[in-house]
Amino acid sequence: MNKEIFAVYPGSFDPLTNGHLDIITRASKLFSKILIAVTDNCNKKHSFSLNERLELVQESTKNLENVKVVSFSGLLADYLEQINSFVLIRGLRAISDFEYEFQMTLMNRTLNKKIETIFLIPDQSYTFLSSSMIKEVAMLGGNMSGLVPKCVAEKLEEKFPKHINNEYTK
Ligand code: PNS
Numbered sequence: 001m002n003k004e005i006f007a008v009y010p011g012s013f014d015p016l017t018n019g020h021l022d023i024i025t026r027a028s029k030l031f032s033k034i035l036i037a038v039t040d041n042c043n044k045k046h047s048f049s050l051n052e053r054l055e056l057v058q059e060s061t062k063n064l065e066n067v068k069v070v071s072f073s074g075l076l077a078d079y080l081e082q083i084n085s086f087v088l089i090r091g092l093r094a095i096s097d098f099e100y101e102f103q104m105t106l107m108n109r110t111l112n113k114k115i116e117t118i119f120l121i122p123d124q125s126y127t128f129l130s131s132s133m134i135k136e137v138a139m140l141g142g143n144m145s146g147l148v149p150k151c152v153a154e155k156l157e158e159k160f161p162k163h164i165n166n167e168y169t170k
Helices: 018-030 050-060 076-083 095-111 131-139 150-159
Strands: 002-011 031-038 067-071 087-091 116-120
Touching: 002 018, 002 076, 018 031, 018 087, 018 116, 031 050, 031 076, 031 087, 050 067, 050 150, 076 095, 087 095, 095 116, 131 150
Parallel strands: 002 031, 002 087, 031 067, 087 116
Antiparallel strands: none
């Protein structure tokens, strides 16, 4: 274990899934400190506010001693310079994630050549999980058990009440 390196895991976490949590847990065993940096992804329309997303990540990771959660706005490369930390963690679920992650890695490196991105692969039981699919299933009243932390499941239920489940127009 490299005890010296402090790594940043950036993401929109809209909402946090057990797949994200698996990456956070793996990263927390490899680095002395993990900073989860919650922000907006301007290519996505978020269902949860930045503050809601931050609180859900904080609640879900409160048992991990070396994990801290913050939010930021603006360019990730600028934020990293501000906190003087240049190691990024990102999760890779499948080949389909690769192109986007590759572009983002090289853009961040172009913006600041000190930035290095390290990819971690989640447990295979989470490789199909995405925040957008979670929201779709939650909206339609599906069972969230094993897919998201308890506080996220509760927030999803609050946001997408189950009465819309199975309401078909005749
Ligand atoms: O969880 P996501 O939505 O895949 O995370 C993407 C995120 C938030 C890390 C990315 O959109 C980002 O870094 N946004 C901050 C603005 C920025 O720096 N954009 C250029 C990234 S190459």
